[in-house]
Each structure stands twice: as structure tokens, then as C-alpha cells.
Amino acid sequence: MRRKSIGERIRLLGRAGIDVVGSLGASTVFLLRVLFGRGNVGNGFTQLLIKQLFSVGVMSLVIIVVSGLFIGMVLALQGFNILSSYGSEQAVGQMVALTLLRELGPVVTALLFAGRAGSALTAEIGNMKSTEQLSSLEMIGVDPLKYIIAPRLWAGFISLPLLTMIFCVVGIWGGAMVAVDWLGVYDGSFWANMQNSVSFEKDVLNGLIKSIVFAFVVTWIAVFQGYDCEPTSEGISRATTKTVVYASLAVLGLDFILTALMFGDF
Amino acid sequence: MQNRTLEIGVGLFLLAGLLALLLLALRVSGLTVGAGQDTYKLYANFDNLAGLTVRAKVTMAGVGIGKVTAIDLDRDTFTGRVTMELEKRVDNLPVDSTASILTAGLLGEKYIGISVGGDDQLLKDGGTIHDTQSSLVLEDLIGKFLINSVNKDSK
Amino acid sequence: MSADPAYAVELKGVSFKRGSRSIFNNVDIFIPRGKVTGIMGPSGSGKTTLLRLMGAQLRPSSGEVWVNGQNLPALSRSDLFDMRKQMGVLFQSGALFTDLDVFENVAFPLRVHTELPEDMIRDIVLMKLQAVGLRGAIELMPDELSGGMKRRVALARAIALDPQILMYDEPFVGQDPIAMGILVRLIRLLNDALGITSIVVSHDLAETASIADYLYVVGDTQVLGHGTPAELMESDNPRIRQFMKGIADGPVPFHFPAADYRDDLLGAR
Numbered sequence: 009m010r011r012k013s014i015g016e017r018i019r020l021l022g023r024a025g026i027d028v029v030g031s032l033g034a035s036t037v038f039l040l041r042v043l044f045g046r047g048n049v050g051n052g053f054t055q056l057l058i059k060q061l062f063s064v065g066v067m068s069l070v071i072i073v074v075s076g077l078f079i080g081m082v083l084a085l086q087g088f089n090i091l092s093s094y095g096s097e098q099a100v101g102q103m104v105a106l107t108l109l110r111e112l113g114p115v116v117t118a119l120l121f122a123g124r125a126g127s128a129l130t131a132e133i134g135n136m137k138s139t140e141q142l143s144s145l146e147m148i149g150v151d152p153l154k155y156i157i158a159p160r161l162w163a164g165f166i167s168l169p170l171l172t173m174i175f176c177v178v179g180i181w182g183g184a185m186v187a188v189d190w191l192g193v194y195d196g197s198f199w200a201n202m203q204n205s206v207s208f209e210k211d212v213l214n215g216l217i218k219s220i221v222f223a224f225v226v227t228w229i230a231v232f233q234g235y236d237c238e239p240t241s242e243g244i245s246r247a248t249t250k251t252v253v254y255a256s257l258a259v260l261g262l263d264f265i266l267t268a269l270m271f272g273d274f
Numbered sequence: 275m276q277n278r279t280l281e282i283g284v285g286l287f288l289l290a291g292l293l294a295l296l297l298l299a300l301r302v303s304g305l306t307v308g309a310g311q312d313t314y315k316l317y318a319n320f321d322n323l324a325g326l327t328v329r330a331k332v333t334m335a336g337v338g339i340g341k342v343t344a345i346d347l348d349r350d351t352f353t354g355r356v357t358m359e360l361e362k363r364v365d366n367l368p369v370d371s372t373a374s375i376l377t378a379g380l381l382g383e384k385y386i387g388i389s390v391g392g393d394d395q396l397l398k399d400g401g402t403i404h405d406t407q408s409s410l411v412l413e414d415l416i417g418k419f420l421i422n423s424v425n426k427d428s429k
Numbered sequence: 430m431s432a433d434p435a436y437a438v439e440l441k442g443v444s445f446k447r448g449s450r451s452i453f454n455n456v457d458i459f460i461p462r463g464k465v466t467g468i469m470g471p472s473g474s475g476k477t478t479l480l481r482l483m484g485a486q487l488r489p490s491s492g493e494v495w496v497n498g499q500n501l502p503a504l505s506r507s508d509l510f511d512m513r514k515q516m517g518v519l520f521q522s523g524a525l526f527t528d529l530d531v532f533e534n535v536a537f538p539l540r541v542h543t544e545l546p547e548d549m550i551r552d553i554v555l556m557k558l559q560a561v562g563l564r565g566a567i568e569l570m571p572d573e574l575s576g577g578m579k580r581r582v583a584l585a586r587a588i589a590l591d592p593q594i595l596m597y598d599e600p601f602v603g604q605d606p607i608a609m610g611i612l613v614r615l616i617r618l619l620n621d622a623l624g625i626t627s628i629v630v631s632h633d634l635a636e637t638a639s640i641a642d643y644l645y646v647v648g649d650t651q652v653l654g655h656g657t658p659a660e661l662m663e664s665d666n667p668r669i670r671q672f673m674k675g676i677a678d679g680p681v682p683f684h685f686p687a688a689d690y691r692d693d694l695l696g697a698r
Binding site: 141 | 541
């Protein structure tokens with residue numbers, strides 16, 4: 009293979025940058041058409057939505073619950089470890105709760121969701137594209153954006169915040185198990201300290217808002233990559249990888265911005 | 275049919291999510307229901323408000339009776355003016371009650387504690403608590419302690 | 430300008446560009462009504478694009494597309510929706526909806542375009558499946574079907590609304606002789622029995638020429654020639670001859686453009 013000259017490399021870099029901006033534009037147009045387009049949805053949007061809620065939300069429950077449990081337990085363990093050197097073991101409850109509600113809950117759930125449900129969505133839509141199912145729908149007169157994409161998009165918007173709440177509850181419960189039953193933290197002070205320092209508006213709601221933002225971004229990326237991919241098996245696998253990578257980076261980047269906005273004004 | 279299981283599954287999922295949210299609201303963050311009770315306003319001026327934030331608790335005898343809704347600088351007296359909203363049912367505070375800024379735990383948040391005086395006259399909506407005790411600043415405390423111990427030594 | 434009733438589909442002066450690449454430049458194609466017309470050409474000549482233009486999935490950069498007397502690009506959204514009832518498409522891979530069983534797949538266009546009661550829909554689905562010989566597979570899921578069977582179910586779906594125009598996108602690709610025979614028979618049968626217009630896009634010369642009443646050969650952004658299969662076999666046009674007779678080297682060259690062979694072998698890298 010011929011080695012590329014510096015000039016060529018720079019040109020390729022510029023081209024890549026333009027492609028990124030182009031993709032962003034294309035994905036925005038795509039999103040607007042899915043949400044506000046006037047295409048025919050065919051038969052029963054609610055039925056489709058329920059089906060997608062099941063495959064996107066319910067099927068992700070296992071990984072979310074198990075992860076939440078383990079993360080909560082580890083938080084309690086490590087937290088107890090560190091806090092006991094300051095004599096503040098009783099604060100382990102609020103530490104677990106605040107960490108989960110503000111950060112780990114929304115972020116970890118979103119990352120797991122991107123990996124499990126996001127990549128599945130991309131692969132499914134990409135597969136439909138490559139077997140011309142999307143074209144068939146068009147020819148029959150049903151808009152695939154409304155029939156295939158929209159239910160999946162809304163299922164993601166609804167599922168991820170719910171999954172995040174479940175993750176936090178399971179994590180706190182796991183942390184409570186470890187702290188109270190195993191490490192001997194006093195039951196009363198565990199919960200009392202937690203209740204005193206966890207504010208509904210500041211912590212629970214902010215965590216929920218974060219998860220809603222993440223839900224929007226992760227699902228959007230997942231369905232767009234599937235819709236936009238090269239209709240070959242290579243193209244689909246590349247699109248799946250892109251979904252996981254882009255969605256994860258977006259979640260982490262947005263988390264920083266949101267945290268700064270929400271908790272930055274000390 | 276397959277549809278039935280699907281719908282039940284989704285329904286349970288939605289319920290679980292909402293239940294989780296409810297649990298987080300009530301058990302984890304201690305949100306009190308019925309927070310839309312009638313309230314009345316009281317003001318208090320402090321020399322030093324360090325650490326007190328809006329939405330901090332206002333308590334009496336350790337029981338929560340309201341919260342701080344605004345903090346401003348009083349330009350005329352150069353003190354910090356705190357606006358508190360207290361529950362209407364606690365409307366029998368004497369005019370010489372004291373408002374102190376206390377700390378929850380050793381390094382915890384600041385809140386306002388009210389202790390009653392003995393006057394016959396009661397505070398009404400829009401009234402001001404005049405007897406106030408400012409926030410304890412750690413450096414002042416240490417300073418006082420050092421001066422005290424120097425005094426003791428020199429005796 | 431209006432449509433000629435002798436033709437089911439007319440492309441007049443149609444050009445289509447993808448990006449900066451011109452796929453078609455000012456082509457005229459007239460599909461006679463009630464007959465089987467084949468559109469043939471080498472790979473990459475844009476045959477599938479033609480189908481998509483006829484099916485209003487794509488808009489031409491310029492020119493008119495008339496289907497059954499209606500100018501497609503000028504139709505409103507709801508008129509276009511009604512138009513689709515008159516067109517059926519069989520895609521190369523069958524394109525069955527993988528999460529629906531055979532019955533639901535065939536019933537899909539009926540549910541979208543009509544308000545027929547369930548028992549009528551069931552009757553129609555049974556009839557269509559009977560026509561393609563797969564009535565017994567009615568409860569299977571697409572992944573339980575062989576490739577040939579998938580295509581036949583897709584055909585049943587394409588004729589569910591009794592369209593006047595049927596379009597076949599590369600129907601013969603990768604089929605074993607039996608499946609091929611079945612498909613050929615079905616295409617011819619449907620065309621003659623139902624009086625529909627069939628358009629077959631393919632690069633499989635033997636099968637297409639055997640059933641087509643009329644052929645168009647496209648390539649290089651143009652229509653290279655058209656006529657009955659017999660006429661085209663006798664054609665003098667070198668490109669048509671290369672295609673019809675399967676000659677390895679001709680207007681479409683054997684060698685990919687490269688430097689001089691000797692220089693490459695002996696010269697410096």
C-alpha cells in the first residue's frame with residue numbers, strides 16, 4: 009500500500025470533520041422527521057410501543073438489577089472502609105444514596121443500556137434495512153420512520169429513566185444489606201442520616217432529569233446508527249460499535265455538563 | 275396469547291419504575307407529603323449567615339416547622355436578612371423568641387433553630403425576630419478557645 | 430403532457446443523480462400494459478434505481494414518471510398512498526417482516542389500506558397463499574422458511590391488494606432450478622390470469638428472456654436498446670450483443686484500468 013503523504017492525511021482529517029458535522033445534521037433531520045413527521049403509522053402505535061417497551065425495557069431489567077445490586081454493595085463496602093478512618097461510619101448510608109442518586113445511577117444505567125439495548129436496537133434496525141424490510145414498508149405505504157423507528161425511540165425515552173430509578177433503589181437496598189447486616193452499621197442511623205442528607209429536589213429529581221437526558225441521547229444515537237448504516241453485515245457491525253462508543257462518550261460528557269449545572273453552585 | 279404476557283410484563287415494568295421513584299422520594303429522601311400547607315412569613319437579621327442556604331430547615335425543639343425561603347443583604351443595617359416560611363399551625367411564637375443558626379452534626383448543614391421567649395405578644399405574618407444568634411464560624415471558635423486558655427494560663 | 434393508456438408506466442426524459450454521480454441521463458422507458466417487461470443490464474447499471482423511481486421511493490432529478498395515468502412526483506401524500514394499492518413489489522430478499530408470521534405478513538397491506546373484517550382478511554390471505562402454493566405454511570415464522578419459500582410468501586403479500594402493476598427486483602438471484610421454475614411459472618401465471626403488468630428487473634438473461642414479452646437493456650446512464658427478446662438477440666449494437674451473448678471482453682472491458690503490464694512486472698515499485 010502506498011504511504012499517505014502529510015497533505016493527504018490532513019485532507020482526510022478535514023473530510024472526517026466535515027462528515028461528522030454532516031452526520032450530526034442528518035441525524036437531527038432524522039429525529040425531527042421521526043417525532044414530528046406526518047407519515048402514516050400503519051396499524052396501532054400503542055401496540056407497537058408496548059412491544060418495544062417490553063424488548064427494550066423489560067429485557068434490560070436483569071442486567072440493571074444485578075449491576076445495581078453489586079454496585080450498591082461495593083459502594084457500601086468501600087465507603088465503610090474509608091469513612092471508618094474518620095470515625096464516620098454512620099455516614100455510609102448517605103454516601104451510598106447520594107453517590108447512586110446523583111452520579112452512578114444515571115450514568116451506569118445509561119452506559120449499560122447503551123451496551124445492551126442500544127446495540128440491539130441498532131442491529132435490529134440495520135438488519136431490517138439490509139433485508140429491505142424498510143423499503144417494503146415504504147412501498148406498501150407505511151412510513152418506516154413512524155412504524156419502526158418511533159416506537160423504539162419512545163420506548164427508550166420511557167424505559168431508561170424507569171430503569172435508573174430501579175437501579176438506585178436496588179443499589180441502596182444492596183448497600184443497606186452490606187452496611188447494616190454485615191458491617192454492623194446501626195440500622196436507625198443508616199436510614200436517618202440518609203433521609204436527612206438526601207434532598208428530593210436536589211438529588212432524586214436531578215438524577216431523574218439526568219436519566220431523561222441520557223435516555224434521549226442514547227436512544228437517538230442507537231436508532232439513527234441503525235437507520236443510517238451500510239446495509240451489509242459489515243455495515244451493521246460497524247454501526248453497532250459506533251452506537252456503543254458514541255452513546256457512552258455522550259453520556260459521560262453530558263454528565264459532566266449536567267453535574268456542573270446542577271451541583272456546581274456551591 | 276403472546277400479546278397478553280407482553281402487556282403484563284410492560285405493565286409490571288412501569289409499576290416497578292414508578293414504585294422505585296416513590297420509594298426514593300419517601301424513604302430515601304424523606305420527602306414529606308402535604309407540604310402544601312398554609313404558611314406565614316417571618317424575618318430575622320443575622321450578623322453572620324455563613325453556610326446557611328435557601329431551603330434550609332427551620333426547627334423548634336428539634337421539630338421541623340418550616341424552611342428558609344430567601345436570603346438577602348439588608349443594606350441599611352449591613353446584616354443578612356433571612357425570610358422564613360413557617361407552618362400556620364405554629365402561630366403562637368412570642369415576639370422575644372430567639373432564632374439561632376445551628377449546625378447539624380459536627381460538619382453538617384446549617385439550619386435555623388427557634389427557641390421561645392416569654393412575652394405575651396405573638397409574632398404575626400410579616401413580623402421580625404429580633405433576638406438572633408449568628409452562625410458559628412470555626413475560626414472564631416478556635417480563636418476564642420485560644421484566648422481562653424491564654425487567660426487561664428496567665429492567672 | 431399526459432399518459433398514453435397503452436402503457437402502464439412511462440418514464441419520460443428522466444434523469445437521476447446520486448450526489449455528483451449521474452445514474453440516469455434523460456432516459457425514456459415505456460412499459461406496455463398487461464405484459465411482462467424485463468429490464469436488464471450489467472451490475473451497477475441502476476436497474477433497482479429504476480424500480481424505485483417507478484415506485485415513488487425516489488424522485489427523479491428531472492423528467493416525468495407516469496404510472497397508471499398519474500404523474501408520481503406531483504401527487505399529494507394521500508394520493509400517493511392510494512397509488513400504492515395499485516403497485517406490488519417483490520424485493521430481492523423477500524423482505525418479510527421478521528417479527529410477524531406468514532399470515533400477518535400477507536395480511537399487512539390489507540390492514541393498512543382497507544377496513545375489511547377479520548374473516549374476509551383471512552379468506553383473502555388464504556387465497557393468495559394458495560396461489561403461490563404455500564397455504565399450509567400460514568402459521569410459520571419467516572425464519573422457519575427456506576429462501577425460496579420466503580420469496581413466494583413475499584409474492585403473496587405483493588398481490589394481496591390485487592395490484593395492477595407488479596415489480597420484481599432480481600427475483601432469480603441464487604435460486605435452485607426448482608425454485609426458479611416455480612417463480613417463472615408464477616410470474617407468467619399471475620400476469621396472464623390477472624391481466625396485470627409485470628416488470629422484472631434482472632441480470633439473469635436466460636430466465637428473463639424466456640418469460641418477457643418485451644425487454645429493455647440499460648447501462649452507462651442510458652437505455653442501450655429495447656425490443657422483443659428475439660429482436661435483441663439479433664441486434665447489431667455491440668453493447669447489447671456483449672450483454673445478450675455473455676461475451677467476456679467488449680464495450681465493457683475485461684481488464685480493470687491499470688498501468689502497462691510489462692512496466693509493472695519489470696519496473697520499479
